[in-house]
Amino acid sequence: MEQQQEEIQAQVETQIIEVQDKAETRDEILLAALKLFAEKGFFNTSLTEIAEAAGVKNTSAVYHHFKNKQAIATQLFANILDSLNISIDDIRRKNQKSSEQLRGIVDLLFKLTDDAPDVMRFLLILKLDEFLPEEKPMLETPAFIKIYKIIQSGIKAGEIRSIDPMLVNAYFFGIINNTLRMVLTGALDKNADAYQSQVWLAAWNAIAKK
Amino acid sequence: MEQQQEEIQAQVETQIIEVQDKAETRDEILLAALKLFAEKGFFNTSLTEIAEAAGVKNTSAVYHHFKNKQAIATQLFANILDSLNISIDDIRRKNQKSSEQLRGIVDLLFKLTDDAPDVMRFLLILKLDEFLPEEKPMLETPAFIKIYKIIQSGIKAGEIRSIDPMLVNAYFFGIINNTLRMVLTGALDKNADAYQSQVWLAAWNAIAKK
DNA sequence: GTCTATACGCCGATAGAC
DNA sequence: GTCTATCGGCGTATAGAC
Secondary structure, three states: OOOHHHHHHHHHHHHHHHHHHHHHHHHHHHHHHHHHHHHOOOOOHHHHHHHHHOOOOHHHHHHHHHHOHHHHHHHHHHHHHHHHHHHHHHHHHHOOOOHHHHHHHOOOOHHHHHHHHHHHHHOOOOOOOOOHOOOOHHHHHHHHHHHHHHHHHHHHHOOOOOOOOOHHHHHHHHHHHHHHHHHOOOOOOOOHHHHHHHHHHHHHHHOOOO | OHHHHHHHHHHHHHHHHHHHHHHHHHHHHHHHHHHHHHHHOOOOOHHHHHHHHHHOOOOOHHHHHHHHHHHHHHHHHHHHHHHHHHHHHHHHHHOOOHHHHHHHHHHHHHHHHHOOHHHHHHHHOOHHHHHHOOOHOOOHHHHHHHHHHHHHHHHOOOEOOOHHHHHHHHHHHHHHHHHHHHHOOOOOOOHHHHHHHHEEEEEHHHHOOO
């Protein structure tokens, strides 16, 4: 009985491990690809390199998980935007005012820049439509539509200046993203966190109703 | 005597035409490459396409003018930065205050966005280090060093807030460049000129001493 | 699901006539 | 200085054994 249970336990563990292995191989590929794309760009990264970095000695293994190189990038793009979208939902639920919601988003972006710079490089630096020409432009994805709505609410509520919401977007994320881009490329030498509070203030002041 | 002069005249004209042809062929290649790079990116553009667009039926003609594909991009980069640098010198000569000099630069960038969008796409949208890895980062080129100096002067003169000049740069050109990027990609639907005065104000206010 | 081996195409680049 | 012709190589992608 005990032995049987142990066997079952062992089987379950094996299954978990197998499942993990499957997931891990796929994830290893995605992770390796993200890193390489962020470092050298999509076109400078060969499938051979991705395979190596993922711990497989072979491009064929990669082709078993993904139709082609583009499909890897597409999946990365979807994953990143999904998790961004979920985070934004969370932020909207926990905060009422547009200013607070934007503050939350800024907090998230700065954290990501320090903790997952490759993700932010993918979002801010790579020219996505060069290798994902059929994907929707970022501004039309759920995450960014929600940001647009936050801005609209802020204007309606009198928190934000009454100008074209798209210009508000341009000002606010112009300051935020450009700063983060400079952190990512090393033009600014401290980590993102060191700049966060002052950059937030500058960005918010650029769009806040006086 | 008259005939001789006519002949000489004809020869000179021929020479001029030939010289023009030489210059034009090279320029045609550069122009075609600029357009194609701006439209589809460096890696999605083949030398065959550049040759066709330049009015030559052949890549060999291109190779006669440039060592390789990279050399075309390098030349484009140098030309654009040179003319930018010259324009900035001109602006600095004609204006005293940092605010006026920055205003002049903004004016230039907005004009370029409407009149030479491909040049601005090359500067703002393309990921240059992906295909020009050995080139100096843009911030280290003469044109941008001068902009940095303008900012430093403005801080010294009390026109601009006393913070890290690099952050001033991030704020100011964050707003300017992000707006222009959105014009270039169509996210903002009017031409750049329609936004210029208000965007200038927003960018200047983000860095001006209150 | 990962390996070996291999096919295939495209594109960058060169040689040489004119 | 532009043409025809052609090479070589890399990188994507597939077939098939294990």
